[in-house]
Amino acid sequence: MAQLGLVVKSTGLWYEVETESNERYKCRIIGKFRLQGMKLTNPVTVGDKVDFEIEDVEEKTGIINKIHTRKNYIVRQSPRKKHFLHLLASNVDQAVLIVTITNPDLKQGFIDRFLLMTEPYNIPVIIVFNKVDLYGPDEMEIFNRLKNCYEKINYNCLLTSATDGMGIDELKELLTGKTSLISGQSGVGKSTLINAIDPGLILKTKELSGYSGKGQHTTTFAELYKLKEGGSIIDTPGIKGLSFNNLNVLDVAHNFREFFELSKNCRFSNCTHRNEPKCAVKKALEESEVSELRYMNYLQILDDIESQNHWDIHEM
Ligand code: GDP
Ligand code: ZN
Numbered sequence: 001m002a003q004l005g006l007v008v009k010s011t012g013l014w015y016e017v018e019t020e021s022n023e024r025y026k027c028r029i030i031g032k033f034r035l036q037g038m039k040l041t042n043p044v045t046v047g048d049k050v051d052f053e054i055e056d057v058e059e060k061t062g063i064i065n066k067i068h069t070r071k072n073y074i075v076r077q078s079p080r081k082k083h084f085l086h087l088l089a090s091n092v093d094q095a096v097l098i099v100t101i102t103n104p105d106l107k108q109g110f111i112d113r114f115l116l117m118t119e120p121y122n123i124p125v126i127i128v129f130n131k132v133d134l135y136g137p138d139e140m141e142i143f144n145r146l147k148n149c150y151e152k153i154n155y156n157c158l159l160t161s162a163t164d165g166m167g168i169d170e171l172k173e174l175l176t177g178k179t180s181l182i183s184g185q186s187g188v189g190k191s192t193l194i195n196a197i198d199p200g201l202i203l204k205t206k207e208l209s210g211y212s213g214k215g216q217h218t219t220t221f222a223e224l225y226k227l228k229e230g231g232s233i234i235d236t237p238g239i240k241g242l243s244f245n246n247l248n249v250l251d252v253a254h255n256f257r258e259f260f261e262l263s264k265n266c267r268f269s270n271c272t273h274r275n276e277p278k279c280a281v282k283k284a285l286e287e288s289e290v291s292e293l294r295y296m297n298y299l300q301i302l303d304d305i306e307s308q309n310h311w312d313i314h315e316m
Helices: 110-121 137-152 168-175 190-197 199-209 249-254 257-263 280-286 292-315
Strands: 002-010 015-019 024-029 038-040 049-056 061-067 073-077 084-090 094-099 125-129 156-159 179-184 223-226 232-235
Touching: 002 024, 002 061, 015 049, 015 061, 024 049, 073 110, 084 179, 094 110, 094 168, 110 125, 110 292, 125 137, 125 168, 137 156, 137 292, 156 168, 168 190, 179 190, 190 199, 190 232, 249 257, 249 292, 257 280, 280 292
Parallel strands: 024 061, 038 084, 094 125, 094 179, 125 156, 179 232
Antiparallel strands: 002 015, 002 049, 002 223, 015 024, 049 061, 073 084, 223 232
16 A cells, blocks of 8 residues: 655665654665656655555565655755766755854855755755854954845845854744755754754764764764754755756856846846846946855856866767
8 A cells, every 4th residue: 555755864775754653664766767857866855755665564664656746856966976966855945054154164155056056946045154153353244245145135144153052043943834954064063053953853863873983973864853843954964065067057047046137138048147248247246236256156157067068078
């Protein structure tokens, strides 16, 4: 008999599926699935609603045979296999990107690269600047500049300190009742923040994922946790870098939201906002209506994509 379930964890080999009566089954999948014509490293992802057949009642194993239509999903180029896509999560209400200005330093362009993943489905993003307790005047100035830049284009920004509690109540409130993907580069304090939000959760995370050699907590796979106050978070592994050979130049242009908005007024409908005449984005840039930082990062992403594609062509 087919069962309905929610994928709450993926380990690469198994998918952990929770039924409506909160029973968990270890499921696998048979057959090939594709997305946007590209190969996927993981056809099923955390947040997916699936139908599965119970294989072994005692062992609690099953086989997934249907993925319900996704409301949205977040996908990236696989960090290990360049020509594969990796699904981070699906069916989310919002994404929380945790960054810090210092310790470790914020990587130039990282925020904009992340936003390229959430923009295709217009997934709301909260950018959390953690470790504010370590910010001096220079870091605060950088924070204020970034906050102005991102709030102007309707991304929510929040200052937090996981260690001294600043902003935690606000963050909690933003998470309640919603399904939120939580992401960030490693070391930004994601685990500490989750622990500050709901102390019960992190113990579970640690128990299940174990520790790395340095005694540090490591999360290897995405996992969905239900929050005490309602809603859930999808904890994802720390991101090192983001490349996009699944996108072309116009995809990037369309997913910089303020550029897309302005592009209606560009002379050419396929304007890439670089050297084309009568470009509304470049005009807005000159008038400081478009952030120079965003524009520089945009050019950098286009360069990366074009050089990656160049090498791909010459490899063949
Ligand atoms: P993750 O890799 O993003 O999960 O980061 P962790 O939660 O493991 O935190 C990395 C390091 O940053 C740890 O030593 C934490 O104690 C520290 N840390 C986390 N949040 C804060 C914060 O708000 N302020 C300060 N000063 N340190 C923090
Ligand atoms: Zn243009």
